[in-house]
Amino acid sequence: MGLEGRQLDVGRRVPARPCIGHGLRLGRTRRAPQQEFADTSSMDTFNLFRDQTIGDESDPPGYRAQSAQLAPRFRASRLAMTVYDLPPGQAICPYHFHWGDEEWLVVVSGTPTVRTPDGEQTLEPGDVVCFLVGPEGAHRVRNASDTAARVALFSNKHEFGIIEYPDSDKIGVWGRHDESLDHVIRRSPDLDYWDGERP
Numbered sequence: 001m002g003l004e005g006r007q008l009d010v011g012r013r014v015p016a017r018p019c020i021g022h023g024l025r026l027g028r029t030r031r032a033p034q035q036e037f038a039d040t041s042s043m044d045t046f047n048l049f050r051d052q053t054i055g056d057e058s059d060p061p062g063y064r065a066q067s068a069q070l071a072p073r074f075r076a077s078r079l080a081m082t083v084y085d086l087p088p089g090q091a092i093c094p095y096h097f098h099w100g101d102e103e104w105l106v107v108v109s110g111t112p113t114v115r116t117p118d119g120e121q122t123l124e125p126g127d128v129v130c131f132l133v134g135p136e137g138a139h140r141v142r143n144a145s146d147t148a149a150r151v152a153l154f155s156n157k158h159e160f161g162i163i164e165y166p167d168s169d170k171i172g173v174w175g176r177h178d179e180s181l182d183h184v185i186r187r188s189p190d191l192d193y194w195d196g197e198r199p
Contacts, residue, residue, distance in 0.1 A: 046073065053084065062089065080154060086141070097138035099162040103139075110150060113144040114142075117136065160174065
């Protein structure tokens with residue numbers, strides 16, 4: 001006979017399917033420790049479904065996504081998240097991949113199209129995609145549909161971002177805290193390590 005309906009030593013009836021983590025043990029009960037909860041009434045939040053994004057009018061046509069960068073808002077130091085609103089025909093960035101940053105995409109609404117080394121694929125709300133470090137993780141997120149799309153991209157953070165743009169043969173080096181450290185250069189021709197150096 002199973003435990004269902006039987007009395008324990010402490011006079012407590014065992015439920016048909018006890019909940020894991022509630023401290024129920026045969027022969028005795030254990031009270032869960034008192035938990036301290038942070039006061040969340042003033043906790044900063046961003047709602048993925050309705051909070052606002054802003055655009056940059058200096059972005060060229062075809063790349064006029066609006067965004068909300070959440071890491072500065074939350075004072076995050078290890079992970080970054082940006083929410084993008086993509087009007088029809090607009091993309092987030094040119095086709096690229098990262099050296100050092102793994103990125104994850106979550107589709108919040110709409111049907112964005114993602115280009116990867118394997119081709120293009122249309123995603124739908126709830127889809128999650130991971131863009132790996134290096135050429136295997138190359139991607140471009142674009143809205144090829146007739147209605148707006150919203151996506152969230154998050155990644156780890158480093159002091160510098162190194163990004164390659166295969167279609168235009170460029171490399172970008174981005175100083176995450178100092179724009180004077182940002183550089184975009186042509187990837188080829190490759191230079192010798194000692195090129196231009198003097199003893």
